Amino acid sequence: MNYRHAYHAGNFADVHKHAVLTLLLAHLRRKETPFHVLDTHAGIGRYDLSGVEAGKTGEFEHGIARLLAGPDHPLLESYLRLVRAENEDSALRFYPGSPCLIRGSLRDDDRMTLVELHPEDAATVRALFKRDRQVTIREEDAYQALKACLPPKERRGMVLVDPPFEVRDEFQRMIKGLGEALRRWPTGIYALWYPIKSPAEVARFTDELVNFGKPCLTSELMLREPTDETKLNGSGLAVINPPWQLDEQMGSLLPLLHERLGCQGGTHLQWLVPS
Numbered sequence: 001m002n003y004r005h006a007y008h009a010g011n012f013a014d015v016h017k018h019a020v021l022t023l024l025l026a027h028l029r030r031k032e033t034p035f036h037v038l039d040t041h042a043g044i045g046r047y048d049l050s051g052v053e054a055g056k057t058g059e060f061e062h063g064i065a066r067l068l069a070g071p072d073h074p075l076l077e078s079y080l081r082l083v084r085a086e087n088e089d090s091a092l093r094f095y096p097g098s099p100c101l102i103r104g105s106l107r108d109d110d111r112m113t114l115v116e117l118h119p120e121d122a123a124t125v126r127a128l129f130k131r132d133r134q135v136t137i138r139e140e141d142a143y144q145a146l147k148a149c150l151p152p153k154e155r156r157g158m159v160l161v162d163p164p165f166e167v168r169d170e171f172q173r174m175i176k177g178l179g180e181a182l183r184r185w186p187t188g189i190y191a192l193w194y195p196i197k198s199p200a201e202v203a204r205f206t207d208e209l210v211n212f213g214k215p216c217l218t219s220e221l222m223l224r225e226p227t228d229e230t231k232l233n234g235s236g237l238a239v240i241n242p243p244w245q246l247d248e249q250m251g252s253l254l255p256l257l258h259e260r261l262g263c264q265g266g267t268h269l270q271w272l273v274p275s
């Protein structure tokens with residue numbers, strides 16, 4: 001486990017994933033009944049962009065920094081509010097990872113479970129949410145946690161699956177884990193992030209998603225045309241059981257992100273299985 005998200009925090013893929021995550025959380029807040037969020041690959045929760053790792057790659061400069069520099073937009077309201085809440089005045093020093101974005105979206109009766117396998121990262125995120133009764137931390141494998149934690153007692157909510165794709169069979173592991181999760185909790189919302197390096201590899205993954213027969217909406221933001229399949233050319237997010245009107249929101253959000261982040265490839269929004 002060599003992957004450290006601190007090198008990539010706030011990059012174009014985080015912006016894509018987190019902008020959609022905050023929209024999903026806003027949908028969950030529309031009903032009064034409590035919800036639960038399971039974040040299977042939590043990371044450390046909050047990133048210091050003035051640190052050595054972020055400084056080495058400068059990826060956030062082409063991601064969240066660009067978004068914050070532009071005008072506000074209703075679809076980004078919740079996301080940017082949560083980013084600004086981590087910072088003073090108009091500075092950009094800290095970037096909230098998925099744990100902080102989720103925690104900032106919970107009401108008093110909502111809960112979240114964070115799963116992180118890397119011992120150091122698990123200790124860091126545990127310290128961040130010390131004595132927070134709405135947050136449970138599990139230091140274990142994401143796919144074990146999917147079996148252990150679902151369905152949540154609230155029976156309403158979502159799962160974010162955001163692996164580092166360090167291992168060659170991560171796509172297959174995701175599909176297997178998702179199959180088990182859907183058997184346990186068929187009505188949950190699932191957001192699955194995937195890297196777009198090779199379009200053929202992505203097509204094999206999306207074909208597998210179709211086989212589940214569950215409503216599934218994919219959104220893809222391409223940094224560049226995928227001519228070099230060794231590079232991260234785009235960011236993909238598949239949402240299973242998407243809330244009503246997410247497709248319309250995504251139809252506006254994707255071109256907006258594309259323009260603001262200066263992406264050179266296209267955007268794709270597709271119902272793999274219509275709802």
Ligand SMILES: C[S@@+](CC[C@H](N)C(=O)[O-])C[C@H]1O[C@@H](n2cnc3c(N)ncnc32)[C@H](O)[C@@H]1O
Pocket residue numbers: 001003005040041042043044045096097098099115116117118121140141142143162163164
């Ligand atoms: C892409 S980062 C997560 C970023 C985070 N979701 C966010 O949006 O801020 C992936 C994380 O998964 C962790 N990880 C890697 N393999 C794992 C596994 N099998 N189970 C749980 N966590 C794992 C890594 O240590 C890393 O912190």
